[in-house]
Structure formats: C-alpha cells, structure tokens
Amino acid sequence: MGRKTDITLLDEKGIRCDGRKIDQTRNITIKAGILKNADGSAYIEFGGNKIIAGVYGPRDIHPKHLADSDTGVLRCRYHMQPFSVPERKNPAPSRREIEISKVIKESLQPAVILDDFPRTAIDLYLEVLQADGGSRCAAIDAASVALADAGIPMRDMVSACAAGKVENTIVLDVNNEEDQAGQADMPVALMPHLEKITLVQLDGMLTPDEYKKCLETAIIGCKQVYEIQRSALKAKYENGG
C-alpha cells in the first residue's frame, strides 16, 4: 500500500489510469461448466484476474471428524499459482491466502442451503491463474456460478465487486495500480435478490459520507456482475450443455 508512483490515477476529465470512467468496471467475462471432472465449475476473467472455480460435492467428508450430523459443510481454498503474480509466489499457502479463503467461504455460506446433506462436504477450490486487483471479488463471482452449476441449492447468487477511493474520489472496481497507490479499497459481496451484503472489508480511510458512497457504488457493481453471472449460467444450457 501507498507505493510511490508517477502515474496519474485520475485526470481532470475523470478518466482513470486504465482509461475507465469512475463508475465503470473492468471487462468481466464468465463461463460456466468448463471442467469435465468437477461437479460444477466456472472461469472468470475480471480485468487482469483469471480464475478457475471448481466444486466437488456434496460428497463424503474426510477426515471423518469434520462431519456434521445435522448439515453439510462448505470448505473453500483460494490458491494462487506460483506464476500468477509478477514475483514468483511460493506454492505453499500463505497467511493471506488462508484468510481470503475464510472470508470467501463466509461470503457464500449465507447463500448455500446445506441442511439436506448431513455428514457431507462441499469442496470449493479457487485457483488463481493470474492475479490483478480485486481477485477475492472475482473469485467469489466465479465460485457462486460454480456452486449453481453444481446444482447446490442456494437462496440467492452471491455477486462481488469492490469500490474505493482514488484522488479523493469514490470509484467503482479498484484495479491493481489504484489498490497500490489509492486511498481506499472496499471489496463487497451481495446477495442481489435478498439484498444482503455477505462480505465487506476495507483498507484505507473514508469519511462517513465517503463510506456510504463507497458501499452504494460497490452494490451497483455487484448488480452488474450478477447479470453477467446469470448470462453465463444461461449460456451453458443454450449451447446444448
């Protein structure tokens, strides 16, 4: 954070360093059902992020003592490939990845209905092939599509997008440069129909007004993402499965 930079994050016309307007997301494409072996899967490109989500389950749980006799258990691993970032990352899970795995799991748990699957596990694997700013949001977006693709019962989809503060302005969908040199980054996940926020984090400083604006901006982004998720699921069946 706070790395010195000589790029202009926001020019006088309100154009950001990657050419976007302040209320514009990066390009997002999602494809459902891309892995043959997994029960459900999705691939997302969200700006420079390239992430595969794979779901296995509900299935037998190992080790057995993790089983819950009343409900199924959702497990989640967010994992970056060694080549996904400019400096090669050690393949072993870092503290950051373990924490992100947990917040992603907790952002999805409110949506999945696991009561009908006692003593089982649903394993969600998020493999980051290439990382850019906002990879946890992109991972959640792919995860939600993969869970729906696997036929896991869900109360709602979960759609995620970040907002942030750059040059004292609230902007939608913070990219890597803005994350490094900007003033705040706030990832948000939303259940769009139930209008429940299932993830919110913040790095940086915002006034109360800015905080509200930032949340509103992120929610608009989440709703845009939701439409893309829905089209991805629909496209899978329109193309003959």
Added chain:
Amino acid sequence: MMEITKRKFVTPGEVIATGPLRTENNVYRDGDKIISTCVGISEIFENSVRVMALSGIYMPRIDDAVIGKVQSTSLMFWELDINSCYVGILRADEVFGRDYSASSNDLSSKLRKGDLILARIANFDRSRDPLLTIKSRGLGKIESGELIKISPMTIPRLIGRQGATIQTIESNTNARIKIGQNGWVVVSCEDSSGLLKAIKVIKMIDSQSHVPDLMERVKSLLESEGE
C-alpha cells in the same frame, strides 16, 4: 388437471411467483415471494410452483432403483459407489442368505471391487447411509454391457411419460437398457451398431434434457442412418 402456465429459465434467488401457491421442488418462500434455489426451468401450475433442476447430485430415496459399483468389502457388507454423497451398503446376507458366516464365506468370491449391480434402496434416512437390496426379480450383478454416466436430473426425461422414451429407444435399437435413478445406465446389445446408436441417443438426451421437443429429437436421431 393442473395446467402449466409458464416455463422459464431461472437461476438461484430469482422470484418465480407471488401469492398463496404451494411450494414444491427447488423453491422456497420468503414472505409473499416464491424463489428458485437452483438453475432450472420454472413451472407454475394452477396452485403450485416448482423448478426442474438442470444439474445436481443424486439424493437417495427409498424404493429407487440404482446402479452401484463395489468399492470395498468388509466382513459383513459391501460398500457401493452409487454416485451420491452417501455410499450404498449391501449386507452380506443379501447375497449369501441367512446362513452367512464371516468365517466360511468370502465376500469377494461373489462380488469384486469394480463389479456393477442393479439394486433397490431398501432404507435411508438422515442419520444412516442408504441400505441396498437385490432381493427382487431383475436385481443383482450386471454381467455385461456398457456403463453410461448421465445427470441424475435427466433420468425422468430418459424414461419419458409412462416409459415411452426408453421403450422407443429399446425397440428401435434392440438394446437392453438398465436405468439407475442415480444417473448410471447400463446398455447392452448384441449388435454393435445398435449399441452405439442407443448410447448416442442417451447422451443426446443428457445434453438436451431441457428442450421441449425432446421426443421428436429422439425419433429423428433413431431414424437417421449410421452416422
């Protein structure tokens, strides 16, 4: 008779209807709204609402016929992979009768790892793995044929109304088709072109299960010569 008034592609969270309708499969109620829990096709009847899921795993139900694969043997029972989140249990006395003795009978002499059986679910509840039985006509070890794995959600479409679809396939190909509700299907046929054709039709049904004119597609694929 209940009439379908609307069929629509839906995703989880989508509101399908509002009002005092009965909620059937794959929907839940939130206040006045009835909401889908899965990717599927919504159907609104005169007084009820449901969604036909397009994907998902097999959940055992008592009396379902399933095809299972032996994955391990112990002293008293076999464990079978039934393409579900639970393993199927087949007790030794199902095969050896009431005189079964762990010291004189060897389970693997009757069923080996990897063998397929057609069985019925005799018992299942939230706290126990499904118990299988093979004590009925037509059940037991499957001696020949090719295993095809399709989505369990597709099985009702493969069978068709009163078995119409499956009978059409069998009579046009001379294939014999054993169907497990768990999405596993074994096809056997004396002549290889009939076998290939039957498999092709089953796979087509699996990938097109959500289209409305499925029966016509089945017929035209069966009538097409060779490739």
Added chain:
Amino acid sequence: MANKTIIEQLKREQILDLLQEGKRIDGRALDEPRSISIETGIISNAEGSARVKLGDTEVVTGVKIHPDKPFPDVGDKGIFICTAEILPIADPTAELGPPNENVIELARVVDRGIRETGMIDLTKLVIKENKSVVGLFVDNSVINVDGNLFDACSYASVAALLTCMIPKYELQDDQPVQIEGEKSKPPVNTIPVSVTMARIGEHIIVDPNSDEWACMNARITITTNSDENICALQKGGSDGFTFEQLIKCSELAISTGSKIRKQLEAVA
C-alpha cells in the same frame, strides 16, 4: 497418478477385448496420441505461459524468471527448475496437502526430460560467473486429469519455455538489476518431446487415457530431442517390459515424438 478411481470390471474386460482386435476404447490406433491443443501467452504476469489439452487432460503452465545465486558447483550456468501440482479441481480423488510420491515423480520426470535434452543453453543465462545467474522457474498446474499427466505437463512446459521472453540483467553494486525494455528469446538448443506408453497385457499403447491408465501393467516415459536421440527414460508401474517391448517403445517415442515436435515448433 492421483487417480485412485476403481475402474469398473466391465470396462477392464472391454479394454482387453478391444486390444485383442487391435482397437482402443476411444477408437484410437495403438500408436496414436490424443489430439493436442496448445495455447501460449495466456498469463501476462508470467514471462512465458501455456495451456495444453491432451484429450481431456489439461494443464496451465507458467514460466517465471528472476535473477538468483547459482548453485555452488555450477557457477557458470543459469538455474532451471520445473515443478508440478495436481490442483484439487482436477479430479475427485486429488488430494490437498504436501505433494504425494506420484506428484513428485511427475515433476521430476518432466524436469529431467527438459534438463537432460539440454533444451535451454544454461551457460547463456549467466549474469556474472559464480555470483549471479538467471533462474527459469517452470510451474505446471494440472486442472483436469484424464491420464498421462507426464506428456501434458512436458508439452506445456516446453511450449511455455519456447515462448518466454527473458529480461536482461546487469550487476550494479554487486546486485543484479533488470534493464527495462530489453528482453530476448530463450537460448533454445533443441525441442524435447516426451512420449508416455503403457503396456496392457502384451500390447503397447501410446498416451493412455485414465481408463487405460487404471488397468495398465506398466508404463514408460521416453523423452527425445530434435536429433531424435533418446535423452530421458522413466519406467513406472508394478510390472516390467521385455527387451523387445522396450525397443518398440523407443521407436514409438521417436516416430510419435517427431509429429508432436512439429506442433511444438509451430508455437515458437
């Protein structure tokens, strides 16, 4: 591989019956690999990358490059390290946690094939002898398993290496510093091609899929270079080969390998 799937007895019999007639379960000839698709340059954060499909076996590979201290006894050579991981999305039986013996073998066989053919001239990757050299780190991530991960990872590694761009470094105050904007193609001597074969009964088949993998008696991976020399071998499985079978395997590795090499040359 990580595949502990129990194959149906019916399928095992079917595979054996078909082989008696010289046929395979998926309709291929015995010496025919599955179709290979190679995409390169898919990860812009990596200096080289590839996504390879060998039938339904699928691998994403990245090459990362950075300066490093040379190994003590080879101060006149750059560093080349190849790893492999079977991601848990790749197969229902894939395991989390530290790599098991199969995965370690996979990484080492792929590494050895490329290293032993001398594909990359490591002597050209020295910034200052005994002090600082360029390191090439090739990481293979398997995303879908359908048998024969050895060849899929090898093709993906080679394709990623062939298309990588190596930054230029120089020592400033004894520290390697990257010179912006100057990049070069890797110093490639030869193109290694790995061909894996399985023996099922008395039959040798090229590029076994997962069903064939599950019922083979033994396997062998042979890597050849552009001059069609054999540079690396790895036998695996709980049974062996006869001498004649091993000769046949080497011939198959060369004939099949030369076709695959053309496809790899085309990406460079």
